[in-house]
Amino acid sequence: MTVAIIGVLVVVIVVILVRRRSRTGRAPQIAAPRAAMPKLLVTEVDNRPTLASLSTKLGASRGVFDRLRSLSGAPNREVLSVVEEILLRSDVGVALTSEILESLSDSHADESVLEHVRTALLQNLNRDRSVKTSSRAEHVPVWLFVGVNGVGKTTTIGKLAQQQRNAGRSVVLAAGDTFRAAAADQLAQWAERTGSDIVRASEGADPGSVVHDAIGRAFARKFDLVLADTAGRRANSSNLLDELAKVRRIADRSPGEVVETFLVLDATTGQNALTQAKEFLASAGVTGIVLTKLDGTARGGIVVAIERELGIPVKFIGVGEGVDDLLVFEPEAFVDSLLGA
Amino acid sequence: MFDALSDRLEKISSGLRSRGRLSDADLDAALGEVRQALLEADVELSVTSAFIAAVRERLQGEALSQSLSPGQQVIKAVHEQLVEVLGGEALKVTYASKPPTVILLAGLQGAGKTTTAAKLANWFKQQGRHPYLIAADLQRPAAVEQLRVLGRSIGVDVYSDSSNPVDVAKKGLKEATRIGRDVVIIDTAGRLSIDQELMNEVKKISKVTEPDYTFLVIDSVTGQDAVHTAKAFHDTLALSGIIVTKLDYDARGGAVLSARGVVGRPVVFAATGEKITDFDLFYPDRMASRILGMGDVLTLIEQAERNVDPDVAAAQASRMMSGEFTLDDFMTQLNQVRKMGSLGGLMKMMPGMSKEMRTAANNVDDGQLNKIEAIIQSMTVRERQNPVIIDGSRRTRIARGSGSSVTAVNQLLNQFTQMKKMMKQMGGGAMPQVPGMGKLSGAVARAQMARGAEVPAGLEALSAGMQAGQRANPPAGGRNNKKKKGGRVTPPKQR
Numbered sequence: 001m002t003v004a005i006i007g008v009l010v011v012v013i014v015v016i017l018v019r020r021r022s023r024t025g026r027a028p029q030i031a032a033p034r035a036a037m038p039k040l041l042v043t044e045v046d047n048r049p050t051l052a053s054l055s056t057k058l059g060a061s062r063g064v065f066d067r068l069r070s071l072s073g074a075p076n077r078e079v080l081s082v083v084e085e086i087l088l089r090s091d092v093g094v095a096l097t098s099e100i101l102e103s104l105s106d107s108h109a110d111e112s113v114l115e116h117v118r119t120a121l122l123q124n125l126n127r128d129r130s131v132k133t134s135s136r137a138e139h140v141p142v143w144l145f146v147g148v149n150g151v152g153k154t155t156t157i158g159k160l161a162q163q164q165r166n167a168g169r170s171v172v173l174a175a176g177d178t179f180r181a182a183a184a185d186q187l188a189q190w191a192e193r194t195g196s197d198i199v200r201a202s203e204g205a206d207p208g209s210v211v212h213d214a215i216g217r218a219f220a221r222k223f224d225l226v227l228a229d230t231a232g233r234r235a236n237s238s239n240l241l242d243e244l245a246k247v248r249r250i251a252d253r254s255p256g257e258v259v260e261t262f263l264v265l266d267a268t269t270g271q272n273a274l275t276q277a278k279e280f281l282a283s284a285g286v287t288g289i290v291l292t293k294l295d296g297t298a299r300g301g302i303v304v305a306i307e308r309e310l311g312i313p314v315k316f317i318g319v320g321e322g323v324d325d326l327l328v329f330e331p332e333a334f335v336d337s338l339l340g341a
Numbered sequence: 342m343f344d345a346l347s348d349r350l351e352k353i354s355s356g357l358r359s360r361g362r363l364s365d366a367d368l369d370a371a372l373g374e375v376r377q378a379l380l381e382a383d384v385e386l387s388v389t390s391a392f393i394a395a396v397r398e399r400l401q402g403e404a405l406s407q408s409l410s411p412g413q414q415v416i417k418a419v420h421e422q423l424v425e426v427l428g429g430e431a432l433k434v435t436y437a438s439k440p441p442t443v444i445l446l447a448g449l450q451g452a453g454k455t456t457t458a459a460k461l462a463n464w465f466k467q468q469g470r471h472p473y474l475i476a477a478d479l480q481r482p483a484a485v486e487q488l489r490v491l492g493r494s495i496g497v498d499v500y501s502d503s504s505n506p507v508d509v510a511k512k513g514l515k516e517a518t519r520i521g522r523d524v525v526i527i528d529t530a531g532r533l534s535i536d537q538e539l540m541n542e543v544k545k546i547s548k549v550t551e552p553d554y555t556f557l558v559i560d561s562v563t564g565q566d567a568v569h570t571a572k573a574f575h576d577t578l579a580l581s582g583i584i585v586t587k588l589d590y591d592a593r594g595g596a597v598l599s600a601r602g603v604v605g606r607p608v609v610f611a612a613t614g615e616k617i618t619d620f621d622l623f624y625p626d627r628m629a630s631r632i633l634g635m636g637d638v639l640t641l642i643e644q645a646e647r648n649v650d651p652d653v654a655a656a657q658a659s660r661m662m663s664g665e666f667t668l669d670d671f672m673t674q675l676n677q678v679r680k681m682g683s684l685g686g687l688m689k690m691m692p693g694m695s696k697e698m699r700t701a702a703n704n705v706d707d708g709q710l711n712k713i714e715a716i717i718q719s720m721t722v723r724e725r726q727n728p729v730i731i732d733g734s735r736r737t738r739i740a741r742g743s744g745s746s747v748t749a750v751n752q753l754l755n756q757f758t759q760m761k762k763m764m765k766q767m768g769g770g771a772m773p774q775v776p777g778m779g780k781l782s783g784a785v786a787r788a789q790m791a792r793g794a795e796v797p798a799g800l801e802a803l804s805a806g807m808q809a810g811q812r813a814n815p816p817a818g819g820r821n822n823k824k825k826k827g828g829r830v831t832p833p834k835q836r
């Protein structure tokens with residue numbers, strides 16, 4: 001089979017290149033457009049509807065919730081389409097949205113639309129969200145932070161370091177992002193801001209050894225916790241994921257013990273977050289999600305699909321750039337904000 | 342995904358041909374599938390609706406084509422419309438008559454502005470310009486330092502001080518003018534569109550620097566929120582265009598359409614990786630294919646272009662077609678393919694490959710490829726040029742020389758002969774008659790049609806043919822079912 005595979009690849013690649021070569025130099029042919037396509041597809045951005053706006057739309061005169069509660073029985077098309085819009089616009093995703101709509105149209109008279117949708121979403125969010133801060137005896141607990149570029153890993157470490165300091169724990173930060181320019185400087189500022197220790201190396205150094213050194217230092221000086229930063233990486237590169245798996249293995253080597261691996265997800269991310277979660281779960285054994293940037297207009301609904309499919313619990317949310325802008329994830333409050341209730 | 346979409350469209354539209362036009366009901370059904378595909382690609386809801394409405398209008402009047410199935414025709418229309426919206430009139434960067442040309446970058450936190458600023462500077466440098474960078478992100482810790490490091494690496498000076506973003510921009514611009522730089526790129530802090538204070542700040546920066554171009558930097562993985570961000574930044578800054586980042590991720594990138602659709606300004610550049618040089622002009626047709634889930638073929642093309650010399654490829658193509666393809670050529674090719682990445686990864690990018698082929702490709706590890714190389718290396722030059730002369734005793738010698746079995750040598754030679762035959766048939770335009778190629782050819786044909794015949798015809802037949810040949814010669818000695826871990830072929834480090 002191997003030869004066949006190579007054969008196919010070879011042929012494809014050769015033919016592609018030859019064709020492209022023969023095309024270069026030729027002027028591009030532009031087909032005359034038929035129905036002209038508008039440049040602007042939408043001129044106004046609609047706000048995400050909420051179940052509350054639905055009740056207004058339906059001419060509610062009573063209190064919003066009363067009205068919603070009375071909106072029961074098999075819902076009509078208009079109701080379904082508003083619910084669909086709410087869910088899709090929160091990035092919950094097509095699959096889960098269709099599922100919820102289906103169950104909604106089959107629903108019976110004794111439940112309000114609001115309650116039904118709320119329950120359907122919450123069903124997926126029913127898990128243990130405790131956070132481990134301790135390790136086996138004679139070990140140092142390590143929290144590892146992973147995720148794609150720019151989601152907020154380093155900032156989240158700063159915030160969590162502060163939170164742990166407030167709880168009376170001593171913290172060492174490991175500047176495991178040795179790839180991005182000035183990443184260690186960034187983390188160093190957070191160390192200073194939160195009164196944490198930091199172990200760093202020069203750019204291009206081996207991330208594993210930085211983490212290893214941080215653990216060694218924490219162990220020798222009896223620090224309570226190591227928070228290890230890693231370089232942002234795309235989730236579709238087996239090289240980069242392997243490298244991460246290696247860092248994790250090193251962090252988990254005695255006296256280190258990885259007690260939490262946090263996947264940091266950006267709430268503005270759409271359906272790709274599910275892929276990110278799958279890949280990082282497989283390569284780094286993610287134990288919890290931190291959903292950042294919820295202070296913006298994005299709702300981060302994709303985490304519902306992630307929790308449902310992969311069972312990784314969201315543990316914290318980021319709500320700003322300040323050191324205290326971190327909250328514990330609460331499913332009910334989250335779902336209410338998705339629904340705008 | 343594209344396969345799934347086109348398959349679904351095929352189902353809906355079979356048996357319509359006689360009517361000559363798509364009926365409204367069929368059109369509804371087909372566009373319903375398209376809508377779902379766009380939403381799955383993260384195209385924003387209202388943009389999706391508007392887009393679908395435009396496609397509907399276009400298709401309604403259209404007579405069914407003779408050569409395309411109705412499903413294919415829908416895809417073609419969707420693809421063309423996507424290219425049209427994504428492309429529109431292109432933005433050509435012209436330089437201010439009184440230099441410097443000022444460029445302002447803005448966007449959300451984490452979109453990639455700082456890296457983009459450096460990439461853009463490098464791009465201008467390659468155009469023969471003398472760029473200058475201003476680090477006006479005083480918000481994020483070490484953002485200035487990040488830009489300084491990047492600036493050093495590309496040999497571009499960076500201005501910053503610790504006053505405030507507006508003053509930094511103003512003073513930086515003055516400095517650039519003083520030292521005679523002709524392009525100035527201003528990096529700003531990431532900000533939320535609803536943060537009024539910060540939006541006012543960036544507006545002020547824009548006011549004092551009067552940029553010639555203002556670009557919104559947007560992350561390709563963005564979801565539904567893309568429209569809010571794009572609209573808010575456009576309303577505040579009057580964008581000249583959009584730069585999309587992180588196109589090396591496997592996201593479908595519908596956000597690009599959302600942003601484009603709501604600001605009506607062109608997407609100008611695309612960032613495709615972490616390296617400074619992973620930066621290019623934006624190609625609407627690639628993006629359209631990607632949103633429809635056909636982007637992988639394009640990635641494959643790009644990787645091929647990056648790793649394989651087209652002249653060498655051309656020479657080999659002619660030998661392939663004329664049946665002169667030798668084991669030496671095969672070795673060269675094998676090494677080129679290895680440079681491009683894992684076989685499994687490459688196979689995944691190709692449309693129309695059977696699941697069997699994909700699984701098999703996934704299971705190929707470095708060891709197997711090394712073994713093939715060892716066998717070929719144990720042959721004499723004459724044997725490699727003309728494998729027919731390899732008789733029984735030669736086979737034994739080759740097996741011994743390469744530390745493998747005679748069965749393995751036999752297998753390699755059989756497969757090579759098979760492959761050579763297929764290649765020649767392709768060259769002669771003949772399609773090998775093999776079972777099970779219908780579905781395969783369908784997928785490739787559709788990709789071809791949407792891409793202007795970028796994918797070689799006959800590829801699917803070739804793949805099926807080789808598989809069929811393979812089945813006739815089952816591999817001796819157990820399949821390698823090793824999980825793709827550890828010692829598999831790893832692509833060259835990308836960073």
Ligand SMILES: Nc1nc2c(ncn2[C@@H]2O[C@H](COP(=O)(O)OP(=O)(O)OP(=O)(O)O)[C@@H](O)[C@H]2O)c(=O)[nH]1
Binds near residue numbers: 153293319481
């Ligand atoms: N508004 C808002 N901004 C955030 C939040 N979390 C992080 N950010 C910002 O997002 C940007 C990126 O954050 P980083 O912490 O540098 O992200 P990272 O994942 O470490 O990035 P890389 O190391 O470059 O991959 C910074 O500007 C942060 O200030 C949040 O919860 N809300």
Ligand SMILES: [Mg+2]
Binds near residue numbers: 153229
């Ligand atoms: Mg970081």
